[in-house]
Amino acid sequence: DYESICSLRDYFYKFNGSDHKPVWVFMDRPDRADDNALVLFEYVQKFEGIDSYYVISDKSDDFKKISSVGKTVPLYSKQHFELALTADCIISSQCNGAVENPFWEYAEYFRDLYHRPKMIFLQHGVIKDDMSFTLNRFNTGFTGFVTSTEEEYRSILDYPYGYTEEEVWLTGLPRYDKLYNDDSKIILIMPSWRKGLMEQTWDEDDNTMKWTLKKGFRESDYYLNYVKLLNDLKLRRVCKRKGYKIAFMVHPLMADCFKDANIPENVEIWDENMSYRDAFAKGSLMVTDYSSVAFDFSFLKKPVIYFQFDKDRFFEEHTYRKGYFDYETNGMGETVTKERKLVRTIIGYIKKDCALKPVYSDRIDKMWTYTDGFCERVYKKILSSEKNY
Helix, strand or coil: CHHHHHHHHHHHHHHHCCCCCCEEEEECECCECCCHHHHHHHHHCCCCCCEEEEEECCCCCHHHHHHCCCCEEECCCHHHHHHHHHCCEEEECCCCHHHHCCCHHHHHHHHHHHCCCEEEECCCCCCCCECHHHHCHHHHCCCEEEECEHHHHHHHHHCCCCCCCCCEEECCCHHHHHCCCCCCCEEEECCCCCHHHEEEEEECCCCEEEEEECCCHHHCHHHHHHHHHHCCHHHHHHHHHHCCEEEECCCHHHHHHHCCCCCCCCEEECCCCCCHHHHHHHEEEEEECCCCHHHHHHHCCCCEEEECCCHHHHHHHCCCECCCCCHHHHCCEEEECCHHHHHHHHHHHHHCCCCCCHHHHHHHHHHECCCCCHHHHHHHHHHHHHHCC
16 A cells, blocks of 8 residues: 555665665565576575575465575565665566566556666576567666577677677576486476467466466367377387386476376376476486477486477467577477477487487587586676676
8 A cells, every 4th residue: 555655665765875785686486496596596695795585475385495595585575575675686587577576566656766776687598589579678677687608698789689798698597506417217308388378367366467378278289299299109118118207397387288188197297396407407308399498408418309390380479589599500409390200219319328419419518608607607797787886
């Protein structure tokens, strides 16, 4: 209400006039902590000169876990509102105004105050497409825009994002510091989401917009292709004979898509209880489509296959346009469009113990500017940006 808004404004002015440690607020998804902000939040705990907070819903299973790491604040709580006004930096892997800005309903009152913090966009993947329509400087106003490869870095500067070399940081993603290998003979199938199969609806309980599946999604190529793949008898027989398992980990937005699908009992379904880091570690080979998770997986020098049965229309329906990345010449693995060829390709890898082919190993080696020290590099860039404040 209006009195609460006035109270928070008074709090801001009082706090802003006093001496204090730099206040850094970290965020990933509203209900899940498994990304760059959490890893960097853990890293900065060793620095006494930073007053750090992590914001997440107290309904999340991760809330208690993070509370043992550092100061954790419930999403949309009074303290979250106060932090939005007093933070020196808001550091997030997401770019979602309703997540990073708790005042989104009251923008007319708080716009000037809210934009005082430095906005550090850690990203939640490597950008390989043209996302300048949504991530341009006019829409986002980032102080720091993290990138991981030279090609990605150049694309942010060359495409119409409106950012300069001062704001675009070639540091690598903080979560890469935590990637590890625990190969468990898993064929990991990780499709991305499909905007064309979804619509946004208002969630009264959480007071926010959410993506929900449209009617008829079970007739889509997306649904039918993956159900067919998971039920492929030849693939399942070869996996059993060679000691491999199949794990299916769908994008969080598409979790309900396969809820009642006919999926064999011996296919493991990995949901939000499985961290991406552990999934990458356990996998021997990844099947994805257009997802940037392929970069994380290939960073571990493991093979990737791109299953692109809908490549002719994907970029027409999705939230971004095709960019500098060409799957045939830049991809970390084969690109296939038919389920039958995909199965043959997977089996070919299994027969060779999922060894990475030399052509893709060379591409991966040339791709990365850095292979370690990601958190330290981002941390130093944030400090440097504060000195220039």
